[in-house]
Amino acid sequence: MNFTMLVTVVLTAIAFVAIVVLLSWLISPRSYNEQKMEPYECGLPTRGGSWMKFRVGYYLFAILFLMFEVETVFLFPWAVVTRDLGVAGLMGVLFFLFILILGLAYAWRKGALKWK
Amino acid sequence: MFDFSIVTNWIHEWLLSLMPEGWAIFVECVAVGIGIILLYALLAIILIYMERKVCAAFQCRLGPTRVGPWGSIQVICDVLKMLTKEIFTPKGVDKKLYNLAPYMILLASFLTFACLPISKGLEVLDFNVGIFFLLAASSIGVVGILLAGWSSNNKFSIIGAMRSGAQIISYELSAGMAILTMVVLAGTMQISDMVSGQSNGWLIFTGHIPALIAFVIYLIAGNAECNRGPFDLPEAESELTAGYHTEYSGMGFGFFYLAEYLNLFIVAAIAATVFLGGWMPLHIPGLDGFNTVMDYIPGFVWYFGKAFFVVFLMMWMRWSFPRLRIDQILALEWKYLVPISMVNLLLMAIIVTLGWHF
Numbered sequence: 429m430n431f432t433m434l435v436t437v438v439l440t441a442i443a444f445v446a447i448v449v450l451l452s453w454l455i456s457p458r459s460y461n462e463q464k465m466e467p468y469e470c471g472l473p474t475r476g477g478s479w480m481k482f483r484v485g486y487y488l489f490a491i492l493f494l495m496f497e498v499e500t501v502f503l504f505p506w507a508v509v510t511r512d513l514g515v516a517g518l519m520g521v522l523f524f525l526f527i528l529i530l531g532l533a534y535a536w537r538k539g540a541l542k543w544k
Numbered sequence: 545m546f547d548f549s550i551v552t553n554w555i556h557e558w559l560l561s562l563m564p565e566g567w568a569i570f571v572e573c574v575a576v577g578i579g580i581i582l583l584y585a586l587l588a589i590i591l592i593y594m595e596r597k598v599c600a601a602f603q604c605r606l607g608p609t610r611v612g613p614w615g616s617i618q619v620i621c622d623v624l625k626m627l628t629k630e631i632f633t634p635k636g637v638d639k640k641l642y643n644l645a646p647y648m649i650l651l652a653s654f655l656t657f658a659c660l661p662i663s664k665g666l667e668v669l670d671f672n673v674g675i676f677f678l679l680a681a682s683s684i685g686v687v688g689i690l691l692a693g694w695s696s697n698n699k700f701s702i703i704g705a706m707r708s709g710a711q712i713i714s715y716e717l718s719a720g721m722a723i724l725t726m727v728v729l730a731g732t733m734q735i736s737d738m739v740s741g742q743s744n745g746w747l748i749f750t751g752h753i754p755a756l757i758a759f760v761i762y763l764i765a766g767n768a769e770c771n772r773g774p775f776d777l778p779e780a781e782s783e784l785t786a787g788y789h790t791e792y793s794g795m796g797f798g799f800f801y802l803a804e805y806l807n808l809f810i811v812a813a814i815a816a817t818v819f820l821g822g823w824m825p826l827h828i829p830g831l832d833g834f835n836t837v838m839d840y841i842p843g844f845v846w847y848f849g850k851a852f853f854v855v856f857l858m859m860w861m862r863w864s865f866p867r868l869r870i871d872q873i874l875a876l877e878w879k880y881l882v883p884i885s886m887v888n889l890l891l892m893a894i895i896v897t898l899g900w901h902f
Contacts, residue, residue, distance in 0.1 A: 440580055441647070441650050456631065456794065457628075468790050479694075479702075486706050492878070496882070541875070
């Protein structure tokens with residue numbers, strides 16, 4: 429039943445957007461002129477394309493995020509059974525988290541967290 | 545506490561007596577879909593009205609007062625107006641991605657919305673990996689934001705989208721860590737189990753100091769994930785006009801607006817579920833008379849009460865602090881919140897292993 433509901437929710441989201449767009453298209457006025465279709469800029473014609481080289485800092489943080497997020501995913505199965513594992517499990521995770529924090533400290537020291 | 549699965553089972557039996565099983569399930573699915581859409585739209589209207597009134601109160605204004613009593617019809621009129629505006633695609637945009645972006649954002653929003661346990665037996669999606677699914681589904685939203693910014697072929701949009709991407713993925717880390725801390729305490733990822741495990745005390749009370757730290761971290765990260773409050777520079781209107789949805793018109797813009805407010809509610813509702821006990825009434829061990837009286841208040845009243853309390857806290861944060869710069873935002877996350885939440889997780893693990901929690 430749960431997966432039926434999952435499909436239902438996905439279809440609901442798609443149907444909601446599609447129906448509202450259709451409804452809006454049916455009742456809204458339509459007009460056309462050259463200026464209206466131009467990219468928005470504060471009153472001036474825009475210069476050059478927008479698909480350009482972008483600052484590398486953003487991607488650096490994305491790579492860092494990827495690393496830490498994957499390691500958080502590994503922690504979830506452990507989190508559920510912390511109580512049953514006892515001290516032995518705690519030691520294992522202590523070691524895992526120690527390596528994780530070491531990684532963050534390395535990135536910090538290397539200057540990856542500094543916005544240049 | 546009233547169990548809503550009695551009602552849903554009764555409806556299921558009644559439908560089975562009228563038609564074959566396949567059709568009965570189809571009718572139920574359609575009913576659930578319509579129910580979700582209605583609740584979604586209703587909550588969006590309430591939240592936008594609340595935001596305008598709360599913001600006005602913080603700035604010593606009155607807010608909307610003209611349309612309807614206390615301006616209560618104002619938001620409905622705004623929605624109707626937006627619906628009658630033309631949706632047009634500007635020249636030079638990437639048409640496929642441009643039109644796909646609202647679908648992605650609304651999909652993420654609906655999937656997380658359906659996971660919320662509104663009352664006992666009223667969960668639409670209740671997996672055994674519930675909270676994990678919820679985190680995974682909520683991160684689809686950032687793909688929609690990046691698509692919208694990239695495909696618009698506008699410099700404001702792309703700057704807004706890039707800022708938003710960097711900010712949302714960064715803060716997802718500490719939000720996930722805060723929830724992970726509470727999963728350690730609760731010992732389950734199923735949302736309904738998590739709520740029913742809090743019948744003798746909400747997790748924020750049973751988890752000592754780590755639970756409180758996790759709550760504060762979650763509130764900060766949640767505000768950043770909704771692009772709100774001191775973290776609203778993806779759509780900082782004084783520098784980027786509207787950020788990633790600059791090029792969207794009419795209802796195209798309306799979807800982003802809708803999803804933004806619903807995401808605020810969803811973040812608050814997750815906080816209410818994970819930290820404040822979901823639909824569980826306030827129970828104080830030992831005071832049986834008090835507990836019995838509290839049990840008479842229906843579950844969904846408790847749930848919406850807690851969720852709107854957290855929403856109010858987040859609005860308070862938004863209207864009290866000035867906007868941060870991008871380097872300050874990233875430094876706050878990576879140099880403070882991530883190390884603190886890792887140590888906090890460790891602290892909680894030690895407390896749970898040694899049995900020091902209540």
